[in-house]
Amino acid sequence: MIKILVGAGLLILILVIILVIRTMRYTRHHGEKNRLLPEDFDIEEAAERLSEAIRFETISTQSSGDFNDDAFIKMHHFLEKAFPNIHRILKKEIVNDYSLLYTWPGKNPALKPAMFTCHIDVVPVEPGTEEDWKHPPFEGTISDGYIWGRGAMDVQGGVLAIMEAVEHLLEVEYKPERTIYLGFGHDEEIDGDMGAYAIGKLLEKRGVELEFLLDEGTPIVHNVLPDLPSPVALVAVAEKGYLSLELSTSSEGGHSSVPQGLTSIAILSEAIHKLENNPIKGRVDGLVKKTMEAIGPQLPFIYRIVMANLWLFRGLVKRELDRMPATKAAMRTTIATTIFESGIKENVLPTQARAIVNFRIHPNDTVESVKKHVIKSIGDPRVEIRELHGSINPSPVSDVEQPAYRLLRKTIKKVFPEVVVAPTLMIGATDARHYSSLTNNIYRFIPLRADESDLDRVHGTNERLSKHNYHEMIFFYTQLIRRAARSLEKHI
Ligand SMILES: [Zn+2]
Structure with a gap:
């Protein structure tokens, strides 16, 4: 038992030493000393x-x-x-x-x-x-x-x-x-x-x-x-890149008093629900990491411990960044359903439903990889997916x-x-x-x-x-x- 405790204690000590050394190396940059003064200018x-x-x-x-x-x-x-x-x-x-x-x-x-x-x-x-x-x-x-x-x-x-x-x-x-x-x-x-x-x-x-x-x-x-x-x-x-996809579906029409199976609205709603509940994964790497590396050394010591040791605290940092919409968007390709159209009259079953989903593509992804993600997430051949004009990687x-x-x-x-x-x-x-x-x-x-x-x-x-x-x-x-x-x- 004592042996285990000593072993665990040693491990914790080593971990603390690594954290402190990495944090100390993560020093503050000092500002440029000689600020330039504006030239004579009206x-x-x-x-x-x-x-x-x-x-x-x-x-x-x-x-x-x-x-x-x-x-x-x-x-x-x-x-x-x-x-x-x-x-x-x-x-x-x-x-x-x-x-x-x-x-x-x-x-x-x-x-x-x-x-x-x-x-x-x-x-x-x-x-x-x-x-x-x-x-x-x-x-x-x-x-x-x-x-x-x-x-x-x-x-x-x-x-x-x-x-x-x-x-x-x-x-x-x-x-x-x-x-x-x-x-x-x-x-x-x-x-x-x-x-x-x-x-x-x-x-x-x-x-x-x-x-x-x-x-x-x-x-x-x-x-x-x-x-x-x-x-x-x-x-x-x-x-970021840009992509808009049109999702559409058609179903039997008829009178709302005798519905048969799922309507276009139900099929398309389900597809959008599946897509929005399967977001593209965000990562604390690449540019997000570079931004943090530049800002991190200026932060108070406790934050510097976290920033200097992303190998240990990556999950924590990601959770924190996910809490703010701007940093959440900086880590991943965003998905936003911006248009949903269907139905013409309260007692008529709609034959068509159409939605536009807008994506802002993170440098980790491409137009093609996002389209694949959408097809896989929806997984429903009744939903037709069409790329709109203006997409860019x-x-x-x-x-x-x-x-x-x-x-x-x-x-x-x-x-x-x-x-x-x-x-x-x-x-x-x-x-x-x-x-x-x-x-x-x-x-x-x-x-x-x-x-x-x-x-x-x-x-x-x-x-x-x-x-x-x-x-x-x-x-x-x-x-x-x-x-x-x-x-x-x-x-x-
Ligand atoms: Zn501008």
Whole structure:
């Protein structure tokens, strides 16, 4: 008995030693010491320019009949007037009438170009919410230290910040060694098929291979975890794929007073019930693990024990992540039934039933593997399954060991020394997927500071950007372009 107790005690001791050693090795990263200070720059004038850009109602709507081409053309003219050096020195091309591609030729053709992208369209204001806005959504009011309006965050603020950065560099006669492209699509909010897709194809046809591409994407989030004091700059290095399946079934019709067997509604309901009760398994690995590895060292000791010892606590971590919808979605392919249609009259048995199920595909899965999962889960030949137009596999996961990622990480730390930089998975879709043939190094990040309430403003009410943050954004792009425009290896 004593022998067993001593043996168990020894085992526990060894386990504790392993846990402590692994936790100690899991040390905090220290912030960059020398924070860069913004160069001489008139932020008041820049804020005025952003305010003016917000006044153009470059709205993307699902129905092409509502497209306001005049707003896009006026926006182009405004950019010409507001950024004279860019329009004098860079080559400008208009793609599919409304998207913009600028080329800033570098001095050294041996270096692959870098590309910065955003989009000039915005989402509409939801009818009925206009009165809830503190300042009208398309007036670009500057008040209380903020620039207010639709697009301030998503993403006129991003487009204009990049333009301000380049204009500023041209003013100080900066010449890049590497060619820099700026690409601004005009239909990102409705899938980017005419804008970013066409820009991507145009560059592909010209044989362009990029060193890296930075699109808008995840922001710098504040106060997301109660025990994490530092803001986190999330850099999305992959994005989920997309699939919609139509499930349908037919059965005998007739009068509801003489039902025979199961109706279409019953058959289809059962199929959906089976599917939703058989979710695709989520895993604490790959990108989820990388995100945790970046954030973990900043957490209090007790959390670090868990994070540093995933081999032991993986199940616990998974359970915790499953409790929040956003982290739950980050770990797996999600399944959501979004449409269910059947029946025309209360006393008529329906002959048809139809449902649409939408999937956001995790990089661990593919369109094909998800379809197989659906067929197997439902296992009912009476249910017909049809893939709808628009499916896309998840993007490849960009390598965080590449010089381009290190450059991005380091530049973020220089401009925002208090933040933790963490790679992540983009749960929604961006224009970046349309550029995937140009480079493996695609990053989705916008240096926008946002807490939870700010995130609600994106596509919501009272969208706004603080002048202070806008200044930081412009400075960040200035720094990144300066550093990216020369050989990466030499300067990192
Ligand atoms: Zn956007």
